[in-house]
Amino acid sequence: MIAFHVDRAGSVPAYAQLVQQVREALRLGLLHPGDKLPTVREVVTSCAVNAATVLKAYRELELSGLVEARQGAGTYVSGTLGGSADPAAMDELRGRLRSWVGDARHAGLEDDDMRALVTSVLAEPPGELSAEQRAARAETERTTQTTQGRPSAGPR
Amino acid sequence: MTEVAFETQNLGKRYRKLWALKDFSVALPANKVIALVGANGAGKSTLMSIAAGILPPTEGEVRVGGRVVLLSQDKPLYRSFSVADMLNFGRHLNTVWDQPRALSWLSRFDIPLDRPCGKLSGGQQTQVAMAVALGARPSLLLLDEPLANLDPVARREVTGELLGEVADSDLTVVLSTHVVAELAGVGDHLLLLRGGRGALDGDVEELLSQHTRLVGPRADQPPVDGQVVQSQHTARQSTFLVRTLLGPETPVAAPWQAQPVTLEDLVLGYLRTGNAEGEL
Missing domain, CATH: 1.10.10.10 (Winged helix-like DNA-binding domain superfamily/Winged helix DNA-binding domain)
Structure with missing residues (x-):
């Protein structure tokens, strides 16, 4: 409850x-x-x-x-949220976010700065993916498939 | 759903030369929590006393459906009476009496029945007064700042239990308070008095969806049509509280921003405006 x-x-x-x-x-x-x-x-x-x-x-x-x-x-x-995503994909996303947060701290951002940045990016219209993003996504999908069955990348 | 608990027409009350209430017409919905706000001397207590029938209006009409109980800040308790005596007293004073309801209220707040009222803490006395008020099974319960001497935790508990009573029965509560921030999520309906007149009256959700705060570069007028409730300016920035049909959904051109307002923003905005026209 x-x-x-x-x-x-x-x-x-x-x-x-x-x-x-x-x-x-x-x-x-x-x-x-x-x-x-x-x-x-x-x-x-x-x-x-x-x-x-x-x-x-x-x-x-x-x-x-x-x-x-x-x-x-x-x-x-009667429904679920987030839990429907593939766990391997979730791990992958989490790992990349963790390294992104590391980069952001390195660049001098505070937690609130990062939250503001995420909020502003989420508020952007979805739009078309750039060629670079498409390539990155295809790459991710390939790695997720090949790493299936193996333990996913843990924290650095 | 649109049943009326309390209705007035061109109601006025004059004390010597001063009109405490003037040209006041309102119809308040039944089985709701009505938040009554206004500055000191705006006419809140006068309105409640008239509704309770203990103060005759100078002019106009009042219609109340059912039994009315008014609970004011000075609690009507006899110091030497025990709590149980107070309930007995309530039973004899009222044509309708719900002893289980009064007892269950007291037990919820662990009030000892055998203690004289004079020996209870201020907060406990409030609970006894509330129990007597609820025992009279009012259809309209008028609370004139009765929770003022409760600590924040007790206030929250009493408010919660009171809202439970509203949910369980056909009770209508008019709650007058100065603590506007505590009204969020509590009041279904807002009635704002200013200088003895109604300045704002409506369903809280509806009012919130019809108001927005517009923030942008310094300007004399907001970038959209609507009733300007309040405006604030700094050297570079202007902020307007505006009443428009779409509220925070109003489309505005950048760099203007339309933001949602809270109940507190709304009340303070209207209370600060001394001379706004377009009253209800």
Whole structure:
């Protein structure tokens, strides 16, 4: 069972915080399909938010296919996030991110600078991949295939 | 869903020469938490007292559906009465009385029933007053800053339990407070009073989706049409709080940015504007 908390100081609306916390718990594997979410009443009293806020969050999660409301029985997790990606590909991405973070620290960036950079890149329109990126991606796919079955690269 | 808990028409209240409330018309939705905000002297307590029927209006009309209970900051407790006596007192004073509801509230907060009210802490006294108020099974509960003397943890717990009561029944709560930051996610509906008049009234989610903060280079006017609630300028930058149909989704040309606002931003924006027109 997940325990929600609502931070009133930030600018993120309360319902969006609840949605984020479920998504994060799914990504981190703290919630699995079949798990029950707290009842609306439980979230209302524990977080001191109104019922409409909780209902809005649960409805949004339902629309994105992550949970399902079972009539009279509560809300249950029905989907997964991130976990669907190939574990080898995840390891590979993680390794490259780790070396990228190393380079960024070397260049004098602080953690917040990196977060800002990632956010700004994520906000860019997807657009076409450059020839270089396509080549890099093809290369990655080849290596992922050839390294399958072998332990993936660990931390440097 | 659109049932009305409390309605006024051209309501006015005058104390000698001063109008504490003037031309005030509102219809508040039932089974919601209504956040009532305004500066000192804006008319919040006057409005609540009129709604509770303990203060006659000078002009206009009020309609309330069902029983009303008003709980103000000075709690109506007898110091020598035990907590159990207070509940008895409540039972005799009210035509409808829900003893289990009052008891369950007290047990949730571990209030000893045999202790005289005068020997309880300020926070515990608040809980007894709340229990008596809820025991009267109001359909409209008016809370005039009653949580002011609770510590932050207790405030959160009481607010949570109160919202639970709203979720479980057809109770409507009007919550007046100065602590605007604590209202996020609590209030369904916002009613903002300024100088005895309604300055803003609406569903919180709707209001938030209709307001945006526009930040950009120094300008006298925001780059979009809409009601300017508040504007701030520095030598190089201008910030506008604007009411527009699309709110933070309003398309603006770079370098302008349309940002979402919080309930606190909204309330402070409207409270700081002394002379805005286009009132509701």
